[in-house]
Each structure stands twice: as structure tokens, then as C-alpha cells.
Amino acid sequence: MKDIIVLGLLWLAYGFIHSLLATDMVKNLLKRLLGGFFRFYRLIYNVIAFLTLLPILFFQLSLRSEVILPGSIMNYVLGGLMTLSGITLIAASFKNYNLAEFLGTDVFDPASTPQVLKQDELSAVVRHPLYLGILLIIWGYFGIDGTMAGITTACVLTLYIRIGIYFEERKLVSQFGKAYLKYQQDVPMLIPKIF
Numbered sequence: 001m002k003d004i005i006v007l008g009l010l011w012l013a014y015g016f017i018h019s020l021l022a023t024d025m026v027k028n029l030l031k032r033l034l035g036g037f038f039r040f041y042r043l044i045y046n047v048i049a050f051l052t053l054l055p056i057l058f059f060q061l062s063l064r065s066e067v068i069l070p071g072s073i074m075n076y077v078l079g080g081l082m083t084l085s086g087i088t089l090i091a092a093s094f095k096n097y098n099l100a101e102f103l104g105t106d107v108f109d110p111a112s113t114p115q116v117l118k119q120d121e122l123s124a125v126v127r128h129p130l131y132l133g134i135l136l137i138i139w140g141y142f143g144i145d146g147t148m149a150g151i152t153t154a155c156v157l158t159l160y161i162r163i164g165i166y167f168e169e170r171k172l173v174s175q176f177g178k179a180y181l182k183y184q185q186d187v188p189m190l191i192p193k194i195f
Contacts, residue, residue, distance in 0.1 A: 003063050003065070003149075004063075004065065004148050004149060004152050006059075007056075007059065007060055007063065007149055007152050007153065008152050008156050010056045010059065011056065011152070011153060011156040011157060011160070012156060012160075014052055014053065014056055015156070015157075015160035015163075015164070017052065018049055018052075019160075019163075019164060019167065021045055021048065022045070027041065039107045040104065040107055041104070042101070042103070042104030042106075042107075043103065043104030043105060043107065044104070045104065046103055046104050060149050060153060063147075063149045065147035065148045065149035065150070066147060066148045067146050067147055067148075068146060068147065068148055068151060069142070069143070069146030069147075069151075070146065071146055075143050075144065075146060076143070076144055078140075078143050079139075079140045079141065079142070079143025079144035079145075080140065080143075080144060081140070082136045082137070082139060082140025082143060083136065083137050083140035083141055083144070084140075085133075085136050085140070086132075086133040086134065086135070086136030086137035086138075086140060087133070087137060088133075089122070089129055089130075089132060089133035089136065090129075090130055090133035090134065090137075092121075092122055092129070093122055093129040093130040093133060094130075095121060095122075096118040096120070096121055096122060096123050096129075097115070097118075097130075098115050101115055117172075117176045117179055117180060117183065119183055119187070123187070124187060125187070125192045126187065126188055126189065126190055126191070126192055127169075127183065127184065127187050127188070127189050127190075128165055128168075128189060128190055131161050131164075131165060131190065132190050134157070134161065135157075135158060135161060135190070138153060138154045138157050138158070139154050139158075141153075141154070142154045165189060165190075169184070
């Protein structure tokens, strides 16, 4: 059980650091400290996010965790379908992003244009298709894995994503104003309208 608590704390720390580095307060501080090098901030941010993610994933996969959802064909099929759907959704979501800006590699491309508010394709169905894809992957993985470590990761990351969306949307309202407020009214956050 101690390892599960450590895993939960690692995910919380990851989310905290990831969010802290994305705040305007930290960005403004680093802008003053780094000067002209601040233009590489997004790229560095993504490298840090990736490199700090790897040890947590390694730790989780190395755990001998209690199985709480017994394996069955149905769990494997549904979990696999959710995971594949999440991967597909994430890949499709990137069509609505300026990928160079998202990754931070736009600093190497003088012709790169800033992000605009996209409301078509998947973004016409849910406001955060990328986060929905991540949620499908982590919950699908739990369906396949069925362990205490899997449910811990799914629960902590779901909470983190939901809190992160709140702060991201505040930033988007500040950036796009009334257009984003109307978008919030018209398009659901994560769960598509069936009717």
C-alpha cells in the first residue's frame, strides 16, 4: 500500500510542477531571468514534462500492485477499445493545434503563426478533445491492467485534468474574450452531447 501512496504523490507532484511552470507568475519570473532565451520556454517546458513523466511511468510499471478488477475478455476488449479510441482522438486533436507552437519548436520557424480559437472538427464536439483522449487512455489502461496502481493513476490524473481545465479555460477566456465564453456555452467540456 505504501507504494500506491508514493505513486499517487508522484502523480500529484507531477501535476503540481507541470501546472506551476505553466502559470503566468512563473513565466514572468523566468522571462526576467532568462531574457532572450525565454523564447525557448515552451520547448524546455515540454522536455521537462516528458523527462519527469518517464520515471513515474517506470515506477508504476515496476510495481507489483494488487488486482482489484479481475481480468476478463470484456475488460480487455473495452479497455483496449478505450485506449485505442483515446490514441486516435489525440492524434486527430492535433489537427486543431499549431503543433510547432504546442511543442515549442515554433521558435525555429519565423513563418509560424500564433494559435487561433478553433471551433471546428473535434473542437465542435468537445472543447478539450486532447484531454478526453488522455482520459480514455488512462481509464482504458485501468480496464486492461485492473490494479490498484492503475486506478490510482486514473483517479489522480482525472482530478488533475479537471483542475487543469479550469485554469486553462480562465486563460482562454482572457485570451479570446467573448468568443470563448460563447464557445463554452455552445460546446461541452469533455462529454459530447448525444442529442
